[in-house]
Amino acid sequence: MKKALSFAVALGLVAGLATSAMAEDMLSVKGEARIRGAYINNGADFDDETADKVQEMDQRYRLKAELKINDDVKVDTRIVLVDDQAFGDTSTDDGEGTHTVDRFNMTINMLGGTYIIGRQDLSWGNKFLAWGEQSDRIVGVYKAGDLTFGGYLQKLHEGDTDVLVRQGTGDGDVDVYAAFLMGQAGDTKYGILGNYVYVDPIDADSMGGQLIDAFVNTKIGAAALMGEFVYGGGDTMENSNGDAWYGAFVGGAVDINALTVKGLVAYFDKNEGQTGVSNFRSCDNDFAPSMLIGTCQETAIINFGGTTGSSPDASTYLVGAGADFKINDKLTVGALVGYLMANDDTGGDDATLIEYDLTASYALAQNATYKIGVALGSPDGMSPADDAALAVGHSIEVAW
Numbered sequence: 001m002k003k004a005l006s007f008a009v010a011l012g013l014v015a016g017l018a019t020s021a022m023a024e025d026m027l028s029v030k031g032e033a034r035i036r037g038a039y040i041n042n043g044a045d046f047d048d049e050t051a052d053k054v055q056e057m058d059q060r061y062r063l064k065a066e067l068k069i070n071d072d073v074k075v076d077t078r079i080v081l082v083d084d085q086a087f088g089d090t091s092t093d094d095g096e097g098t099h100t101v102d103r104f105n106m107t108i109n110m111l112g113g114t115y116i117i118g119r120q121d122l123s124w125g126n127k128f129l130a131w132g133e134q135s136d137r138i139v140g141v142y143k144a145g146d147l148t149f150g151g152y153l154q155k156l157h158e159g160d161t162d163v164l165v166r167q168g169t170g171d172g173d174v175d176v177y178a179a180f181l182m183g184q185a186g187d188t189k190y191g192i193l194g195n196y197v198y199v200d201p202i203d204a205d206s207m208g209g210q211l212i213d214a215f216v217n218t219k220i221g222a223a224a225l226m227g228e229f230v231y232g233g234g235d236t237m238e239n240s241n242g243d244a245w246y247g248a249f250v251g252g253a254v255d256i257n258a259l260t261v262k263g264l265v266a267y268f269d270k271n272e273g274q275t276g277v278s279n280f281r282s283c284d285n286d287f288a289p290s291m292l293i294g295t296c297q298e299t300a301i302i303n304f305g306g307t308t309g310s311s312p313d314a315s316t317y318l319v320g321a322g323a324d325f326k327i328n329d330k331l332t333v334g335a336l337v338g339y340l341m342a343n344d345d346t347g348g349d350d351a352t353l354i355e356y357d358l359t360a361s362y363a364l365a366q367n368a369t370y371k372i373g374v375a376l377g378s379p380d381g382m383s384p385a386d387d388a389a390l391a392v393g394h395s396i397e398v399a400w
């Protein structure tokens with residue numbers, strides 16, 4: 001009941017603002033809707049003899065509202081009506097569904113810069129670090145020519161008595177202090193982010209750790225290139241062996257008339273990743289270089305940063321190449337071949353997966369797109385059986 005009431009209040013607020021402020025162009029509303037379906041066989045164990053088929057449909061709806069008070073002040077919020085809810089799940093009918101307000105913040109131009117205060121999006125770089133997460137921050141942003149720089153205080157936990165699954169001594173806080181720099185030179189965009197993650201548990205010593213990320217996007221003639229590097233170390237970031245972890249990827253695409261040729265190389269060392277601060281997921285579900293990698297997709301069976309789990313010192317390599325062909329203004333088809341190798345550092349043979357993807361997208365109408373794809377995964381050392389995995393997925397996506 002409490003969820004339903006808060007959700008109704010949020011919707012009422014947006015409706016009320018739309019009524020009173022739309023005439024003055026103060027309110028803008030954007031959103032997205034998605035319905036998708038998937039069939040996956042052998043994605044969990046690569047074994048034809050066991051039952052691990054997945055057949056499902058789900059849906060997601062989001063609304064983003066921006067209220068511009070004046071040239072120096074605005075308020076942002078995002079309402080998630082349904083978040084990847086399976087068809088047949090009627091929990092929204094009783095007010096206990098997945099709807100929520102996951103972003104709400106104010107932006108104020110003051111002190112020569114821009115300050116964003118409240119719960120906000122943490123997306124950074126090229127989806128190799130954090131993407132789509134939310135947290136409470138106080139961010140200060142300044143500009144000097146083509147450079148944008150600043151810093152933030154992020155509150156991950158405030159007075160929590162169970163921080164990082166430890167009983168703590170201090171105030172139970174988890175704070176992140178960060179500085180960042182972004183710039184642009186011609187067709188090249190770049191950024192570097194440094195975080196110090198401080199944990200002050202109750203009845204235990206405080207801990208700190210570092211998280212550093214750098215990315216670059218550039219164009220050279222008809223070629224577009226991108227890359228990113230991430231490093232995590234210190235008590236709050238290291239893996240369970242007490243080691244730092246790091247990863248990087250480089251990708252590119254070249255347009256040749258209606259054909260786009262693309263490729264990617266990625267590496268992640270100690271793919272267990274960090275153990276305590278979930279807001280900084282690395283190489284996780286939003287890094288989706290293929291249909292079978294990156295579980296933000298309906299067809300994915302693994303995340304790039306979690307392909308082996310038997311050792312915290314595991315490492316993962318990925319090489320992929322493919323092409324997209326634009327048949328006309330509405331229809332684009334594509335193909336991709338990927339080779340994934342996971343080394344768990346236990347002395348055994350490396351596990352590998354060869355992937356073959358076929359995809360297509362079609363513009364149903366303005367702002368409405370239909371996508372379909374088929375992926376075949378050929379494993380070696382992934383399981384005792386090593387039977388092929390098959391995934392088929394399709395979706396309708398609308399944005400406004």
